[in-house]
Amino acid sequence: xxxxxxxxxxxxxxxxxxxxxxxxxxxxxxxxxxxxxxxxxxxxxxxxxxxxxxxxxxxxxxxxxxxxxxxxxxxxxxxxxxxxxxxxxxxxxxxxxxxxxxxxxxxxxxxxxxxxxxxxxxxxxxxxxxxxxxxxxxxxxxxxxxxxxxxxxxxxxxxxxxxxxxxxxxxxxxxxxxxxxxxxxxxxxxxxxxxxxxxxxxxxxxxxxxxxxxxxxxxxxxxxxxxxxxxxxxxxxxxxxxxxxxxxxxxxxxxxxxxxxxxxxxxxxxxxxxxxxxxxxxxxxxxxxxxxxxxxxxxxxxxxxxxxxxxxxxxxxxxxxxxxxxxxxxxxxxxxxxxxxxxxxxxxxxxxxxxxxxxxxxxxxxxxxxxxxxxxxxxxxxxxxxxxxxxxxxxxxxxxxxxxxxxxxxxxxxxxxxxxxxxxxxxxxxxxxxxxxxxxxxxxxxxxxxxxxxxxxxxxxxxxxxxxxxxxxxxxxxxxxxxxxxxxxxx
Amino acid sequence: xxxxxxxxxxxxxxxxxxxxxxxxxxxxxxxxxxxxxxxxxxxxxxxxxxxxxxxxxxxxxxxxxxxxxxxxxxxxxxxxxxxxxxxxxxxxxxxxx
Numbered sequence: 001x002x003x004x005x006x007x008x009x010x011x012x013x014x015x016x017x018x019x020x021x022x023x024x025x026x027x028x029x030x031x032x033x034x035x036x037x038x039x040x041x042x043x044x045x046x047x048x049x050x051x052x053x054x055x056x057x058x059x060x061x062x063x064x065x066x067x068x069x070x071x072x073x074x075x076x077x078x079x080x081x082x083x084x085x086x087x088x089x090x091x092x093x094x095x096x097x098x099x100x101x102x103x104x105x106x107x108x109x110x111x112x113x114x115x116x117x118x119x120x121x122x123x124x125x126x127x128x129x130x131x132x133x134x135x136x137x138x139x140x141x142x143x144x145x146x147x148x149x150x151x152x153x154x155x156x157x158x159x160x161x162x163x164x165x166x167x168x169x170x171x172x173x174x175x176x177x178x179x180x181x182x183x184x185x186x187x188x189x190x191x192x193x194x195x196x197x198x199x200x201x202x203x204x205x206x207x208x209x210x211x212x213x214x215x216x217x218x219x220x221x222x223x224x225x226x227x228x229x230x231x232x233x234x235x236x237x238x239x240x241x242x243x244x245x246x247x248x249x250x251x252x253x254x255x256x257x258x259x260x261x262x263x264x265x266x267x268x269x270x271x272x273x274x275x276x277x278x279x280x281x282x283x284x285x286x287x288x289x290x291x292x293x294x295x296x297x298x299x300x301x302x303x304x305x306x307x308x309x310x311x312x313x314x315x316x317x318x319x320x321x322x323x324x325x326x327x328x329x330x331x332x333x334x335x336x337x338x339x340x341x342x343x344x345x346x347x348x349x350x351x352x353x354x355x356x357x358x359x360x361x362x363x364x365x366x367x368x369x370x371x372x373x374x375x376x377x378x379x380x381x382x383x384x385x386x387x388x389x390x391x392x393x394x395x396x397x398x399x400x401x402x403x404x405x406x407x408x409x410x411x412x413x414x415x416x417x418x419x420x421x422x423x424x425x426x427x428x429x430x431x432x433x434x435x436x437x438x439x440x441x442x443x444x445x446x447x448x449x450x451x452x453x454x455x456x457x458x459x460x461x462x463x464x465x466x467x468x469x470x471x472x473x474x475x476x477x478x479x480x481x482x483x484x485x486x487x488x489x490x491x
Numbered sequence: 492x493x494x495x496x497x498x499x500x501x502x503x504x505x506x507x508x509x510x511x512x513x514x515x516x517x518x519x520x521x522x523x524x525x526x527x528x529x530x531x532x533x534x535x536x537x538x539x540x541x542x543x544x545x546x547x548x549x550x551x552x553x554x555x556x557x558x559x560x561x562x563x564x565x566x567x568x569x570x571x572x573x574x575x576x577x578x579x580x581x582x583x584x585x586x587x588x
Contacts, residue, residue, distance in 0.1 A: 104565040197546050211544050237553035241544065309528040320505060327506070329578050331569035341580045342506070350508030358507060362517055363524060365505040366496060379531040381541030386534060388545060420520055421527065437545025462546060 005030035006077065007167045007488075009221040010228070014072040017064070024057040024064070024075025024119065027170075031077035031121055035168045037491050042144050044153075044163035046082050047090050048122040053077060056119045072227050074117025079163045079172040081156075082123040083130050084110055084215070085204035089120075093206050094128040094138040094156075097326050097333045097352030107204025108239065109173060109215045112232045121169050124159030128354045129323065130180055130208045132156050133426040136417050137356040144413070145188060146485035147452055151410040154184030154426075160218045161188040165485055171219040171228055177208050178311055179406075179430025181216035182442035186405035186455025189444045189483040191472070193217045193225045194430075196463050197437035198243040200229070201236035209318035210241075212311075212434040220483075222443060222473040226250035229465060245463060253466050258292050258474045261467070264299025264398030269429050274407045277448035282404045282456050285445040288478050289402075289471070299401050301390045301432060306383045308424060311431045313367050313380035319357075320364030326352060359420065388436045395461045400471050403429045405442040405455035429457060439465050443472045444483055453483065494525040 005013065005027045016022045032050050039045055060075045080086060083093045085103035092098045106114070114120070127137035135143040135158030143158040145151040146166040153162040157174025161184035164172050174181040176194035185192025193216050200215040207213060217228040233247045265286055270279050290296045328334035328348035329341075335351045338344025353361070367376040394401060406426055416423045433440040438459055445456040456475070460468045498514045498521075509517070563576055572579040 101569055104561055104568065197544075198548075240551040241546075241548055243546065303534065306531060306534055309530040312524060313528050313531065324506075328571055329580055332571070334571035338581050340582050340584065344581050345506050346508040349506055350510075353507070355513075358509070358513065359517060359520060361505050361507060362498075362501055363521055366501045366521065366525070367528075369501065369504060375532065376525070376528065378541060379535040380528070381543060382535035382539040383531045384542040384545070385539050388542060421523060424524075435545065 004034065004167065006034045006170060008170070010076045010170045010219065010224040011072065011221065013076055013170060014074070017075050018070065024060040025054065027075055028053050028057040028077050028119055028121070031169055034166070034491070035121065038146070038166050038487065039168060041149060042146055042162050042166055042168070043141060044124050044143050044159040044166070044168060045079070045122040046092055046094070046125050046140055046159070049089060049120050053119050053121050060117050071116035071231065073113055073231050075119060076171065077121040077169045078113065078118050079121050079124045079160055079169040080110055081126050081160045081172070081174045083126060083175055083206045084173060085206060086110060086120070086123065089123065091123065091206070092140070093130070094126045094140060095353065095357070096139045099333060101331055103204070105204060108201035108236045109232045110204070113228070116231050124157070124163055124172060126159055127156035128357050129206070129319070130156040130175055130177055131319070131356050131360055133179070133183055133423055134416065135159065136413065137354060139354055142413055145410045146487050147189060147410065149487070151412055151452070152187070154187035154406070154410065156180040157218065158184045161185050161190055161192065164188070164190045164218045164220060167488065171217065171224055174216050174218050175205055176214050176216045176434065177212045178315060178434050179427040181218060182430050182440060182455070182457060183406050183426060185218050185442045187410040187453065189453030189485070191219045191222055191225050191444070192442040193229060194433060194440050195229060195233065195465060196243070196439045198241050199233050199245070199463070199465070201239040201242045203236055203238035207322040209315040210322060211318060212315060214434070222469055222476050223251070223254060225441065226254060226469045248466060250466055250469055253470050254473050256470050258289055258294040258471055261294045261400065261471060262398045263289050263294045263296045264394055264401045265296060266401050266403040267298050267300055268304040269403035273425065274404060275409065275448070278404045278407065278409065278454050281446035281448070281454045282402065285456050285475055285479070286402055289475060292474055292478060297398065299394045299398050301394060303383065303386045303390050304432065307387060307432045307435060308428055310380040310383040310387070310435060312363070312424060313376050314384065316360040316364035317367050317377050318364070320361045320368065323357065323361055384435050387432055391436045391438060391461070399460070399467055401459040403457050405429060405457040409448045409450070409452035409454055433459050438462055439468055441468045441472050443476055444481055445475070445479060446481070451486070494522045496521050
């Protein structure tokens with residue numbers, strides 16, 4: 001098929017809209033048509049909002065007629081992962097326990113984008129409460145990878161990544177607690193950014209693990225990631241952990257190239273368990289960065305083997321506390337037949353949560369319980385310190401670090417669903433950035449023998465988003481990949 | 492190190508009603524995960540301080556200006572049951588269990 005408007009990058013569309021070449025309505029219609037055409041197969045959306053989107057687009061078109069300048073996100077269709085609160089629009093977190101929840105407030109990330117004219121096309125499917133790496137933990141059924149419908153899109157922001165890859169929207173927001181933006185971006189052949197912890201407000205991000213949760217972007221170009229981040233980053237008094245920093249112009253240095261940039265290849269990230277196709281593709285991309293003038297060396301994160309154990313104590317511990325609020329009293333599902341309030345709460349949670357969420361609540365409850373707290377949670381917090389120190393040492397020698405985003409390309413639906421430990425290994429390269437609070441981005445760097453996308457991860461020091469964008473943009477331009485899922489040939 | 496977990500005790504703390512099948516599965520899965528997670532003890536030495544937040548903040552204040560709070564009707568709108576402007580729950584006194 002020929003490219004539709006919804007297949008273009010956001011930055012291109014913004015230029016076309018500003019120049020009067022196309023209207024916001026035409027762009028939004030193109031996106032809505034694509035959703036109609038492919039989403040019954042992909043299942044990226046839990047809630048579609050076509051009426052709201054068209055109304056908003058018409059407003060923007062009328063407003064632009066008056067000659068007022070508009071933001072670069074204005075009129076561009078966007079999807080939000082269904083853990084970001086949207087006022088009056090169903091927000092389920094992929095869980096039965098919030099099946100009919102209508103938030104009485106907006107998440108800050110969305111409120112800011114909306115204020116700039118962003119157009120919401122719908123809420124995307126995800127692993128329940130963002131816990132998972134394959135989207136198979138959604139209470140509403142899995143998302144399918146547009147590159148191969150028999151395979152997972154990754155998770156937990158799998159709906160957002162699949163929707164962007166298939167052109168259902170131009171870009172999307174996801175959330176990243178241990179890799180939930182970067183890993184699905186990698187598996188779907190799109191760009192996924194996890195910003196520095198605290199750079200984007202968590203207000204209205206329904207909490208999973210509060211010290212790790214971040215709002216990130218999923219886009220089809222690095223430039224688009226820079227545009228979206230710039231439009232939503234910055235201090236928010238509603239989130240006490242939000243950083244009080246000026247937001248730089250992320251587009252300013254985008255074209256500066258990588259000449260003289262110190263690139264550290266993470267030695268630990270090319271060992272056992274990494275598919276040869278992934279390893280070779282990432283290595284080849286590192287060579288390209290060297291050809292572009294970067295100085296490449298080997299970096300070490302010596303505590304890498306402790307990241308997964310630390311994460312699977314810290315994240316479930318925080319989750320067990322955060323998810324205590326689902327008690328069938330103030331919002332959400334309530335089980336029938338409880339003999340008293342406490343019994344009602346037991347039943348509500350037993351019926352409302354899925355297996356992975358229960359597993360993590362139990363794990364966290366155990367790790368925080370009397371007699372075990374010091375041995376598990378306390379020790380994990382010390383490991384977190386060691387991982388932060390590893391990064392500090394590495395960033396003394398390097399400006400950015402390179403690794404694969406995920407050890408494998410997209411795996412088959414059902415392949416790892418009964419083996420939690422195998423599933424958790426998907427996030428082995430993405431989790432360290434969450435523990436250390438540093439920013440990281442996944443960019444497509446090739447396809448494997450089966451034609452499935454491979455992602456390369458770049459990591460920078462705290463608030464180093466500009467260097468991430470600059471490096472990722474250089475690589476993206478040099479590779480010049482044309483990434484179009486075969487599914488779209490038949491649309 | 493094999494980890495023995497009192498699943499009933501942990502489920503009580505978490506207020507989760509679990510079926511026998513779920514308990515059996517969780518008992519073995521959690522033991523496996525915790526055995527792996529216990530590796531943190533290998534390197535977490537006495538002199539390493541714990542980290543709760545990678546980028547710590549302290550004493551975060553905002554201007555003490557009054558803002559409207561959420562109207563009662565909206566705050567109650569998602570409640571499974573409500574009555575006279577309040578959340579309604581089953582009886583509080585515990586039944587014999």
